Amino acid sequence: MIQPKKYAKATKTAPKGFKSANEFFKHVFNNKEMIWMGQNTNHLHKENEIMDAMINCVESKEYYKYPPPEGLSELKKLILEDLKLEDMDILITAGGTESLYLTMNDILEPNDNVITCDPGYLIIDNFASRFSNQVISVPIYSSENDYKLTLDLVKENMNENTKIIVLIDPLNPLGSCYTEEEIKEFAKIAIENDIFLLHDITYRDFAREHFLAANHAPNNTITIYSFSKIFGMAGLRIGSIIGSNEIINSVRTILINDLGTNVIAQRGAIAAIKSKHNWLNEITNTTRNNQKLIKDCVDGINGIFIPVYPSDGNMLAIDLKATGIDPEDIANYLLKKKIFTRQGTYTSKLFGDNYLRVSFSVPEKQVKIFVKEFKKAVEVLRK
Known part of the structure; x- marks a missing residue:
């Protein structure tokens, strides 16, 4: 019998509808239409x-x-x-x-x-x-x-x-x-x-x-x-x-x-x-404009806010606590719209039910799709 390791890695919780975390990541990885705003990855480089x-x-x-x-x-x-x-x-x-x-x-x-x-x-x-x-x-x-x-x-x-x-x-x-x-x-x-x-x-x-x-x-x-x-x-x-x-x-x-x-x-x-000197400014200009698009969206919705703005990373948190919406529910809603984001529990044991984490180093047109679908998600899940 194989004994559990002393320092065994904690098991990742699979999102709703998936048997394991690996099955979930396989799903989002293989879906070529997925807008990737869940892992802070950078999708702004061109052929270079x-x-x-x-x-x-x-x-x-x-x-x-x-x-x-x-x-x-x-x-x-x-x-x-x-x-x-x-x-x-x-x-x-x-x-x-x-x-x-x-x-x-x-x-x-x-x-x-x-x-x-x-x-x-x-x-x-x-x-x-x-x-x-x-x-x-x-x-x-x-x-x-x-x-x-x-x-x-x-x-x-x-x-x-x-x-x-x-x-x-x-x-x-x-x-x-x-x-x-x-x-x-x-x-x-x-x-x-x-x-x-x-x-x-x-x-x-x-x-x-x-x-x-x-x-x-x-x-x-x-x-x-x-x-x-x-x-x-x-x-x-x-x-x-x-x-x-x-x-x-x-x-x-x-x-x-x-x-x-x-x-x-x-x-x-x-x-x-x-x-780096050839492309850095273009990428940071895009990410800073993208997060402004998200901030403008959030400012127009009652009960939610961005704790840190402007973000100095390529991600930010959107606090949903006052709306009563579970961040996991909104992440699942957006996933069905082919938008990959992450609920707060991925990065917090204490405050995971407060926020949705969204990364924005993706093309501007994808951020505009996110903004549109996020507004709808809040309306639907509030009801």
């Missing part, structure tokens, strides 16, 4: 250098070979230059998710605790729970703290066993972002208490302004970098983990993927960073 680089990699049959286990040197150099962290060390990983797992696995001991926030990216909590004694998920869904983790909230919840403070910046699902002064404060508390900041910057390039904790606490910060969002490469699973040489040397000892990360994705990632 990124695609060409990957096609060239395939045509040259470079993928026959294993790449260097820590990543292509050119890619590592480009990421560090992109962040202006050339003095740091780096490993290429199979997406930011692998970087998050490696961080928790390497740093945490059984007596440690980790401070995260709710709402937040619950996969981080899941990973932290496997290697620590406790995950302290701090409620932040309030205008009193600008819908983000604050220094005061951290001080209220940390103790002598706190090892990691997690900053998702900008925050999935709300789009809240940290100021430079706030980042400096977190860096100071990390240094003074000899603990780590896990700075997940997956949505950094969508933000109006963004500041790196590594600039203020280089020896206490682990930076998580992903190509899934602004670069539009979610399905290629590529990212990196960045830290001091001491931190990254320690992570090297627990690498599982020692035959390297997808070389086709790495070639695409190299081209993505090199070409």
Whole structure:
């Protein structure tokens, strides 16, 4: 008999009408007419250098070979230059998710605790729970703290066993972002208490302004970098983990993927960073206009609001609590209209019945369809 694993992953709840989460994702993935506003993926890239680089990699049959286990040197150099962290060390990983797992696995001991926030990216909590004694998920869904983790909230919840403070910046699902002064404060508390900041910057390039904790606490910060969002490469699973040489040397000892990360994705990632100046403004202009279309829609409906606007990510939350509408019901309604969104329970254990999360890095015409159908959904479900 196979025994359950000590750190077994929590089972994902299948949406209504589906036997499993995998069956649900297979449904939305295979439906070519689906408007994809449920996973913060970026659908705004046109045929460009990124695609060409990957096609060239395939045509040259470079993928026959294993790449260097820590990543292509050119890619590592480009990421560090992109962040202006050339003095740091780096490993290429199979997406930011692998970087998050490696961080928790390497740093945490059984007596440690980790401070995260709710709402937040619950996969981080899941990973932290496997290697620590406790995950302290701090409620932040309030205008009193600008819908983000604050220094005061951290001080209220940390103790002598706190090892990691997690900053998702900008925050999935709300789009809240940290100021430079706030980042400096977190860096100071990390240094003074000899603990780590896990700075997940997956949505950094969508933000109006963004500041790196590594600039203020280089020896206490682990930076998580992903190509899934602004670069539009979610399905290629590529990212990196960045830290001091001491931190990254320690992570090297627990690498599982020692035959390297997808070389086709790495070639695409190299081209993505090199070409970013050509397309970044167009994508951010589109996303900012798209979220304004959503905001104008929401402002015209009684009983709902957007907690954080403008969002500094490519997603936002729409609070439905006052209407009495269950976010799961509206997500299911929209799914029947071929619009994929996510109910709040995907990113919050405490406030999941408050909001619907909607990402908007899709063509404007699709956002206009969403706006139209969302209005209808509220009218129908209110009745």
